[in-house]
Amino acid sequence: xxxxxxxxxxxxxxxxxxxxxxxxxxxxxxxxxxxxxxxxxxxxxxxxxxxxxxxxxxxxxxxxxxxxxxxxxxxxxxxxxxxxxxxxxxxxxxxxxxxxxxxxxxxxxxxxxxxxxxxxxxxxxxxxxxxxxxxxxxxx
Numbered sequence: 001x002x003x004x005x006x007x008x009x010x011x012x013x014x015x016x017x018x019x020x021x022x023x024x025x026x027x028x029x030x031x032x033x034x035x036x037x038x039x040x041x042x043x044x045x046x047x048x049x050x051x052x053x054x055x056x057x058x059x060x061x062x063x064x065x066x067x068x069x070x071x072x073x074x075x076x077x078x079x080x081x082x083x084x085x086x087x088x089x090x091x092x093x094x095x096x097x098x099x100x101x102x103x104x105x106x107x108x109x110x111x112x113x114x115x116x117x118x119x120x121x122x123x124x125x126x127x128x129x130x131x132x133x134x135x136x137x138x139x140x
Contacts, residue, residue: 037106037126042079044072050121057106058127065122069114072122073097076110 037059047063054060065072073092080087080101085108089100092112099110109125 038124040083041108041124041126042083044075044122047122055127058125060123060125062121062123064115064119066119068118069094069097069112069120072112072120073099076112076122080108080110 037054038061043063044065044067047065049061050064051062052060076099077087077090080099083103085101085103087099087101089098091098095114097110097112099108099112101108101110106127109123111123111125113121115121
């Protein structure tokens, strides 16, 4: 009974591969370089990168660190202010915090989530705006 299920899953996986190719590029060509929108955003020491993705105008990186959630949130509030970011949204509770900041270009979101045992996951997301044009106010 288990063998037919494995064979079916394998066949479905192979059949799905053609859908994974990138449209608009010749097969085997490299993806265009992503913008480095997060290059100037600091990370906490000993953070482990767990996921990253991006597009032409956006970049996202997720990290895990053995630091309590409130310390991670406090770090980003202080660092962003020092770097000239204006925090226009700051909400959360004991399990998660979301910061939304602007600095005359693409917006920045910092999402912080407690994982337990003093571990915290934080995601940095930049993009969605044009350089020199401020992001819209929250709720618009």
